[in-house]
Amino acid sequence: MEKQTLISIYATELPENETDDTLYNDIFHEGTETGYRLAIRAAAEQISGFLKHTKKPFSGIKPATLLAEFENISLDTPLPDYKSLYDEVNALYIKHATAFHLPQYIAHLNCPVVIPALAAEVIISAINSSQDTYDQSAGGTFIERRLIDWTGKQIGYNTQCDGVFTGGGSQSNLMGLLLARDYYALAYLNHNIKLQGHPANAHKFRIFVSEKAHFSNQKNASLMGLGEQAIIKVGTDERFRLDAAQLEKAVQEEIEKGNIPIAIVATAGTTDFGNIDPLEDISRIARQHNMWMHVDAAYGCGLLLSDKYRHLINGIELADSVTVDYHKSFFQPISSSAFLVRNKLHLNIIKHHADYLNPKEQDYDELPAQINKSITQSTRRFDALKLWFTLRLMGKQKLGRYTDTIIETTEQAACLIDNSHHFELLSHSDLGVLVFRYIPQHTGGIDICAMNLHIKQTMFFNGEVLVASTRVNGQFYLKFTILNPLTTIQHIQHILTIIKKHGKDFEQRSHATANS
Numbered sequence: 001m002e003k004q005t006l007i008s009i010y011a012t013e014l015p016e017n018e019t020d021d022t023l024y025n026d027i028f029h030e031g032t033e034t035g036y037r038l039a040i041r042a043a044a045e046q047i048s049g050f051l052k053h054t055k056k057p058f059s060g061i062k063p064a065t066l067l068a069e070f071e072n073i074s075l076d077t078p079l080p081d082y083k084s085l086y087d088e089v090n091a092l093y094i095k096h097a098t099a100f101h102l103p104q105y106i107a108h109l110n111c112p113v114v115i116p117a118l119a120a121e122v123i124i125s126a127i128n129s130s131q132d133t134y135d136q137s138a139g140g141t142f143i144e145r146r147l148i149d150w151t152g153k154q155i156g157y158n159t160q161c162d163g164v165f166t167g168g169g170s171q172s173n174l175m176g177l178l179l180a181r182d183y184y185a186l187a188y189l190n191h192n193i194k195l196q197g198h199p200a201n202a203h204k205f206r207i208f209v210s211e212k213a214h215f216s217n218q219k220n221a222s223l224m225g226l227g228e229q230a231i232i233k234v235g236t237d238e239r240f241r242l243d244a245a246q247l248e249k250a251v252q253e254e255i256e257k258g259n260i261p262i263a264i265v266a267t268a269g270t271t272d273f274g275n276i277d278p279l280e281d282i283s284r285i286a287r288q289h290n291m292w293m294h295v296d297a298a299y300g301c302g303l304l305l306s307d308k309y310r311h312l313i314n315g316i317e318l319a320d321s322v323t324v325d326y327h328k329s330f331f332q333p334i335s336s337s338a339f340l341v342r343n344k345l346h347l348n349i350i351k352h353h354a355d356y357l358n359p360k361e362q363d364y365d366e367l368p369a370q371i372n373k374s375i376t377q378s379t380r381r382f383d384a385l386k387l388w389f390t391l392r393l394m395g396k397q398k399l400g401r402y403t404d405t406i407i408e409t410t411e412q413a414a415c416l417i418d419n420s421h422h423f424e425l426l427s428h429s430d431l432g433v434l435v436f437r438y439i440p441q442h443t444g445g446i447d448i449c450a451m452n453l454h455i456k457q458t459m460f461f462n463g464e465v466l467v468a469s470t471r472v473n474g475q476f477y478l479k480f481t482i483l484n485p486l487t488t489i490q491h492i493q494h495i496l497t498i499i500k501k502h503g504k505d506f507e508q509r510s511h512a513t514a515n516s
């Protein structure tokens with residue numbers, strides 16, 4: 001067959017009303033600069049609308065109502081223009097999105113974000129560097145490295161430290177436990193888990209965490225093939241911090257049972273109480289027993305920004321590895337997190353040579369490759385640029401003042417709650433979390449857990465105030481997580497008034513039913 005005929009058989013014909021111009025006008029390239037600018041400007045306008053029109057942290061929409069909006073949408077029929085697209089996305093998402101920037105949102109660990117980081121997002125997604133190798137990121141690699149070094153310095157590490165940006169705290173914690181396990185096997189059992197898999201006695205490995213540590217530790221242990229049985233939960237003190245004496249006892253008990261303690265995860269800022277485990281005591285116990293110490297500072301890392309409260313996290317520098325979540329406490333958009341190690345040589349444990357990505361003949365230092373430091377991602381977003389924009393434009397001090405304000409508002413709120421006979425507060429907080437419940441005036445016949453659940457749900461579906469909840473010793477409690485420096489004590493006072501009102505309504509209805 002003639003060459004020409006072959007080509008025409010395989011060539012894709014353009015549909016009749018489509019020219020080359022419209023076929024490629026959605027690809028980001030030099031010919032579409034105007035279209036790109038208009039699209040981004042229109043997106044920014046949607047966000048202006050979101051800021052202007054969102055008065056409550058949540059619209060209160062029920063899942064069934066929202067789901068019904070999706071019914072007539074066919075993903076196989078594209079919309080004619082951006083206008084139709086924005087109308088659709090508004091109805092499906094933006095209108096009902098949870099607004100973390102409003103002071104009445106005090107539910108989970110979601111911070112308001114800073115504008116420089118949002119500007120960086122525009123650049124990150126358009127240029128779309130990938131952080132795995134130098135030839136896909138160039139300056140991106142060095143920006144990430146400088147930020148890791150900077151974070152290490154805030155922790156109190158020396159220049160031997162290293163690390164990598166990750167997708168989140170759960171992933172960073174996984175790196176901590178994985179290094180802990182593999183290091184233990186290499187150093188004390190002369191066994192290379194990366195190459196050989198688990199040694200025969202791996203089922204005896206034990207990792208100690210507090211009862212209030214993040215659940216990602218269990219998930220990670222099971223993911224690593226050690227099973228959740230490897231996690232030993234240690235009791236806590238009156239502020240729900242790991243109790244060092246109980247830790248010492250638990251380690252002894254496991255040794256007596258013939259098990260092998262390999263690591264301790266200390267939490268610097270518990271998700272439920274915002275308190276810091278006793279890092280120096282834990283470090284001493286870890287060292288005594290040749291255990292790896294990982295500090296989960298996913299939440300508490302914000303203290304690294306504060307001159308005034310930095311001391312609360314003293315001892316973090318003693319850890320072998322640390323998790324920090326910039327998207328929890330550095331006012332960064334999701335995702336932005338990092339894993340750091342005190343001794344960069346420990347990262348060699350996970351280093352893997354994929355010859356096509358980082359051929360052996362290329363000198364590691366000549367063509368730096370961050371992929372050697374990442375365990376769960378190859379292609380990796382340039383999230384580091386957001387933190388770079390933030391630090392370069394705002395500086396650490398300004399962010400630190402946000403942290404100070406949050407801590408001080410929380411302490412005032414704690415005193416308000418503690419001093420009111422309407423409430424029971426479980427603990428003060430080093431950071432911004434308060435766990436408490438509404439107590440009825442006449443407790444007879446009232447289910448206090450049901451009452452507080454009612455309060456939470458009523459507020460959620462009114463959309464006026466979003467708070468979280470947790471269970472402590474089987475009891476249901478409300479939880480404030482204050483991460484917004486714009487949330488003032490007046491806001492908190494108002495929220496407590498609303499809680500009291502819903503509580504009293506519930507109380508009256510319960511008594512009415514009981515008496516009828």
Ligand SMILES: *Cc1c(COP(=O)(O)O)cnc(C)c1O
Pocket residue numbers: 109167168169170171173213214216267269270271296297298299325328337
């Ligand atoms: C949120 C949190 C994590 C998990 O971080 P993600 O970024 O959500 O994966 C881990 N540890 C603590 C203490 C946390 O509060």
